[in-house]
Amino acid sequence: MTTQRVKFYQVGSFAVGNRLLDPEQRTIQSGPDRANALTSGHRACRGCGEALGARFVQDAAMRAAGGKLISVNATGCLEVFSTPFPETAWQVPWIHSLFGNAPSVASGVAAALRAKGDTRTRVLGQGGDGGTVDIGFASLSGMFERGDDVLFVCYDNGGYMNTGVQRSGATPPAARTATTPAVGPAPGNPFGQGKDAARIAVAHRIPYVATATVADLHDLEDKVTAAMELHGARYLHVLVPCPLGWGSDASETVKLARLAVETGLFPLYEAREGRIAAVTRLRRGPVPVEEYLRPQKRYRHLFEPERDEATLDRLQSIADANIDEYGLASEES
Amino acid sequence: MREQIEGSQAVARTVASCRPDVVCAYPISPQTHIVEALAVLARTGKLGAAQFVNVESEMAALSVAIGASATGARTYTATASQGLLFMAEALYNAAGLGLPIVMTVANRAIGAPINIWNDHSDSISQRDSGWIQLYALDNQHAADLHPVAYRLAEEVSVPVMVCVDGFVLTHAVEPVDLAEPERVDAFLPPFRPRQVLDPADPVTIGAMVGPEAYTEVRYLAHTNAKRALERLPVLAADYAARVDRSVPAIADAYRAVGAETLVIAMGSVVGTLEDTVDELRGEGVGVGALGLVAFRPFPVDVIRAAVAGRERVVVLERAQPTGSTGVIGTEIRAAVPGGPPIHSVVAGLGGRPVTRASLKAVIEAANRGELPELSFMDLDTGLIEAAGSRP
Amino acid sequence: MFETRIHGRGGQGVVTAAEMLSLAAFIEGRFAQAIPSFGSERTGAPVIAYCRIADFRLRTREPVSRPDALIIQDPTLRHVGGIFDGLPSGGYLLINSARPIEMLGIDAHLGHLHRSRVKALNAGQIARSHLGRPLPNTALLGGFAALTGQLALESVLEAIRQTFGGDVGEANVRAAAEAYRQVAAKSRDRRHA
Numbered sequence: 001m002t003t004q005r006v007k008f009y010q011v012g013s014f015a016v017g018n019r020l021l022d023p024e025q026r027t028i029q030s031g032p033d034r035a036n037a038l039t040s041g042h043r044a045c046r047g048c049g050e051a052l053g054a055r056f057v058q059d060a061a062m063r064a065a066g067g068k069l070i071s072v073n074a075t076g077c078l079e080v081f082s083t084p085f086p087e088t089a090w091q092v093p094w095i096h097s098l099f100g101n102a103p104s105v106a107s108g109v110a111a112a113l114r115a116k117g118d119t120r121t122r123v124l125g126q127g128g129d130g131g132t133v134d135i136g137f138a139s140l141s142g143m144f145e146r147g148d149d150v151l152f153v154c155y156d157n158g159g160y161m162n163t164g165v166q167r168s169g170a171t172p173p174a175a176r177t178a179t180t181p182a183v184g185p186a187p188g189n190p191f192g193q194g195k196d197a198a199r200i201a202v203a204h205r206i207p208y209v210a211t212a213t214v215a216d217l218h219d220l221e222d223k224v225t226a227a228m229e230l231h232g233a234r235y236l237h238v239l240v241p242c243p244l245g246w247g248s249d250a251s252e253t254v255k256l257a258r259l260a261v262e263t264g265l266f267p268l269y270e271a272r273e274g275r276i277a278a279v280t281r282l283r284r285g286p287v288p289v290e291e292y293l294r295p296q297k298r299y300r301h302l303f304e305p306e307r308d309e310a311t312l313d314r315l316q317s318i319a320d321a322n323i324d325e326y327g328l329a330s331e332e333s
Numbered sequence: 334m335r336e337q338i339e340g341s342q343a344v345a346r347t348v349a350s351c352r353p354d355v356v357c358a359y360p361i362s363p364q365t366h367i368v369e370a371l372a373v374l375a376r377t378g379k380l381g382a383a384q385f386v387n388v389e390s391e392m393a394a395l396s397v398a399i400g401a402s403a404t405g406a407r408t409y410t411a412t413a414s415q416g417l418l419f420m421a422e423a424l425y426n427a428a429g430l431g432l433p434i435v436m437t438v439a440n441r442a443i444g445a446p447i448n449i450w451n452d453h454s455d456s457i458s459q460r461d462s463g464w465i466q467l468y469a470l471d472n473q474h475a476a477d478l479h480p481v482a483y484r485l486a487e488e489v490s491v492p493v494m495v496c497v498d499g500f501v502l503t504h505a506v507e508p509v510d511l512a513e514p515e516r517v518d519a520f521l522p523p524f525r526p527r528q529v530l531d532p533a534d535p536v537t538i539g540a541m542v543g544p545e546a547y548t549e550v551r552y553l554a555h556t557n558a559k560r561a562l563e564r565l566p567v568l569a570a571d572y573a574a575r576v577d578r579s580v581p582a583i584a585d586a587y588r589a590v591g592a593e594t595l596v597i598a599m600g601s602v603v604g605t606l607e608d609t610v611d612e613l614r615g616e617g618v619g620v621g622a623l624g625l626v627a628f629r630p631f632p633v634d635v636i637r638a639a640v641a642g643r644e645r646v647v648v649l650e651r652a653q654p655t656g657s658t659g660v661i662g663t664e665i666r667a668a669v670p671g672g673p674p675i676h677s678v679v680a681g682l683g684g685r686p687v688t689r690a691s692l693k694a695v696i697e698a699a700n701r702g703e704l705p706e707l708s709f710m711d712l713d714t715g716l717i718e719a720a721g722s723r724p
Numbered sequence: 725m726f727e728t729r730i731h732g733r734g735g736q737g738v739v740t741a742a743e744m745l746s747l748a749a750f751i752e753g754r755f756a757q758a759i760p761s762f763g764s765e766r767t768g769a770p771v772i773a774y775c776r777i778a779d780f781r782l783r784t785r786e787p788v789s790r791p792d793a794l795i796i797q798d799p800t801l802r803h804v805g806g807i808f809d810g811l812p813s814g815g816y817l818l819i820n821s822a823r824p825i826e827m828l829g830i831d832a833h834l835g836h837l838h839r840s841r842v843k844a845l846n847a848g849q850i851a852r853s854h855l856g857r858p859l860p861n862t863a864l865l866g867g868f869a870a871l872t873g874q875l876a877l878e879s880v881l882e883a884i885r886q887t888f889g890g891d892v893g894e895a896n897v898r899a900a901a902e903a904y905r906q907v908a909a910k911s912r913d914r915r916h917a
Contacts, residue, residue, distance in 0.1 A: 067532060068532040069532060070404065070530045070532065072400060073539075079539075079541070080541055083537055083539070083540035083541050084540070084541055084543070085540040085541060085542040085543065085546055086540075086546075087540075088537035088540060090535065090537050091535060092532070092535050093530035093531055093532055093534075093535040093536055094530075094535070094536075094537045094538065095400070095403050095530055095537075095538040095539050096538070096539035096540070097396060097399050097400070097423070097426050097430070097539055098396070098422055098423060098426050100392065100422075101392060101393065101396035101399075101423060104388065104392070104393040104396030104397050104400065105396050105397070105399050105400035105403075106400060107386065107388075107393075107396075107397050107400060108355065108357070108386075108396065108397035108398060108399060108400025108401035108402070108403075108404070108406075108408070109400040109401065109403070109404045109530060110400075111354075111355045111357075111384040111386050111397060111400075111401050111406070112354060112355055112384075112400070112401040112402075112404035112405060112406035112408075113404060114382075114384050115354035115355055115382050115383055115384045115401075115406050116354065116382075116404075116405065116406065117382060121532055138389055138390060138392075138393070139389070139390075139392070139393055139396065141389065142388055142389035142390070142393050145389075146386070146387070146388075337746055337747045337750035337751075337756065339743070471783075500760070501759070501785050504739075504759070504760050505757060505758065505759045505785075506742075506743045506746050506747070506756075506757070506758035506759075507746070507755075507756070507757045507758070507782065508750060508755060508756075601785050602785065604782075604783030604784055604785055605783065605784045605785050605786055607783050608783050608784045686786045686787050687785075687786065688786040688789070689784060689786060
């Protein structure tokens with residue numbers, strides 16, 4: 001897999017429009033033959049990072065599977081906004097069972113395909129961070145350790161947004177949620193809690209684990225394609241900003257995802273068979289975390305009524321530690 | 334072919350004859366021998382291409398079954414007690430999705446206090462989950478109910494629990510006629526799912542349904558259950574004719590003709606009850622038994638007919654009645670308003686043996702008019718007093 | 725109906741013994757039921773199993789409280805409370821012990837029994853010599869056949885073969901057969917005495 005190294009500087013960012021690229025360099029999503037597995041007309045919020053991510057993931061997986069794909073969805077925003085009876089936005093065979101069991105259901109789909117001798121149809125599981133990192137984690141870990149032939153994708157927006165923005169095990173430190181309110185002596189989500197689901201996936205020594213965001217959609221598609229080239233249990237952890245939960249403008253979804261990467265707060269990497277195999281280095285010197293935090297109302301208490309320097313320093317040190325641990329130092333430096 | 338065989342082995346080998354595509358298992362006593370036997374059958378190629386999946390919890394076991402069933406696989410799992418409760422959310426889901434999964438419940442008490450022995454508190458607690466519940470009278474019956482369960486499940490698109498008394502049946506060795514696989518094949522055609530996850534014809538399964546249609550979905554599930562109740566005896570009779578033995582599917586009456594006292598029970602205690610009935614009939618006591626097989630859907634008409642004209646009905650309740658008057662007795666009272674007095678007797682909780690002597694004493698007390706609406710059989714009042722409580 | 729209760733310890737094959745008894749009866753074309761008394765699977769813990777044999781289909785599921793025969797696989801269990809409960813005057817008692825019955829200190833439990841129906845069998849030693857391990861259950865089954873006359877030795881041996889198979893099965897068959905000879909000989913001695 002040759003990763004597209006696009007270096008257009010557009011609107012002051014690294015975003016690139018497909019129409020500026022040669023046709024063969026464009027995203028799968030921009031192609032007229034895309035599967036359109038998650039079609040338009042669904043009921044996601046404007047600026048929904050998860051809907052964007054799911055579109056790209058589904059269609060990249062559909063292309064890799066030659067159109068023979070079954071999708072399993074955990075309970076959550078993606079499920080709710082896409083299937084209000086009697087309508088459905090899915091143009092793939094799709095099943096939703098429960099909140100905490102999507103990886104197991106996907107394992108069951110894969111087992112049925114094996115039993116029937118169907119070696120062509122592939123299985124994709126997906127859920128939000130609540131369904132993946134919290135309530136479905138035992139199910140996910142079981143799917144990993146058995147090596148079931150499933151690609152599971154977590155769309156991580158850092159909380160239970162479907163139920164009104166409560167804290168999950170993927171909520172970042174200091175972030176305000178409805179259950180970690182910005183009141184009291186330590187406002188927002190406590191430091192030192194939460195779990196790094198992608199690294200735990202790596203620890204299962206499964207064939208492929210990768211992190212991605214909806215900021216670099218070429219990279220996201222490439223990682224889906226790379227995962228689909230392999231068999232066994234695979235995991236993709238995709239950061240998907242949520243305007244509702246993050247208190248950000250709907251137009252800033254992609255920008256925030258990019259800033260999460262450029263600050264070092266969300267490292268991009270691929271791991272194969274339990275080892276980190278590739279890291280996406282920053283394209284320029286790391287952006288201070290403040291640039292990422294400030295546009296999000298979930299961090300407003302860090303800036304108003306007065307600046308919380310100590311907490312900002314702690315968050316900056318998390319980004320710095322990531323840059324050090326993963327070797328993210330920019331290509332330009 | 335008759336064999337002297339453990340109940341779990343008989344169930345496992347009959348399930349194997351049903352040609353499941355996916356078997357998933359998480360161990361819990363007293364279900365273990367069933368899935369262990371299936372693991373051996375799978376490893377030795379006796380399940381064909383079937384996949385045997387060891388999972389990390391009962392929740393996962395039923396969830397794997399859900400995914401597999403929705404993909405068109407005939408699926409099987411088994412559990413008991415805490416495991417059944419741990420999969421409770423998925424139980425309702427499988428039924429709501431209309432997935433014809435068959436599951437053996439090796440009936441066991443629920444903690445706390447933790448107790449691994451037999452009663453029906455586990456499956457009774459899931460009576461409204463939308464699963465059909467069939468209670469096996471003995472190991473022959475336990476084995477025979479499984480092909481019937483698959484045929485029914487797949488015909489009406491409802492999951493079925495075959496409830497088999499833990500240890501008392503699952504671990505008992507007794508003679509069982511195992512149906513030849515070709516007879517099961519002739520009875521049970523390959524699974525043709527109502528809807529299936531298939532890239533050639535994409536469907537959305539498990540959509541969100543709002544107030545405008547949820548009641549209608551539930552109404553259809555209810556009428557479907559009623560249809561299952563109609564089809565169940567027909568299918569059981571079909572299978573019974575093929576294996577040349579009776580396979581009670583709704584209820585099994587024993588010396589009930591002319592009995593003033595009818596004792597109703599579910600599961601393996603019915604055998605002990607029948608021996609007791611013989612003993613009392615020998616003494617000129619007009620007593621009969623009704624072994625209830627189908628508890629969900631509840632066979633109201635059969636119960637009405639069975640209870641009509643009796644002087645009294647004694648119901649053996651093998652599940653905790655906390656704060657009420659016994660689950661089965663309550664259903665029977667509701668089915669037969671203005672009928673004879675219904676005496677719920679809580680018996681055999683957490684492995685307490687139900688003996689002929691105790692059954693006889695209870696029936697005699699009922700006949701003397703001394704049995705209250707709810708009582709606990711063989712209650713050790715001394716133990717309760719020793720614990721500082723009043724019985 | 726003939727009801728047997730077997731007492732032993734986890735790991736001694738108590739449940740398997742009851743199952744083999746039921747299998748032997750099945751081989752003879754009779755009806756039989758073997759039921760373990762159920763507990764968690766701990767080695768060394770007291771275990772009870774039951775076997776009913778009849779010429780009609782067995783329906784009752786209750787534990788055997790008035791056994792026609794009692795088999796005690798581990799002599800150290802003889803002082804466990806209630807172990808002899810329910811044994812009627814015509815009942816049989818077979819206990820695995822290297823010592824004669826008179827020296828086991830259980831006379832208080834034996835008063836009502838026929839002396840010819842009470843036997844101590846050194847099943848542990850028989851097992852050691854044939855199996856290399858003191859697993860007494862198959863030897864006791866051979867002794868049971870001789871003591872009670874409820875089952876033909878051949879049926880018991882066939883049940884053992886079907887249960888274990890191969891060399892292990894044959895070693896157990898030899899143990900059971902030797903136990904049968906010992907118990908049968910003791911009975912003859914007693915009759916002649």
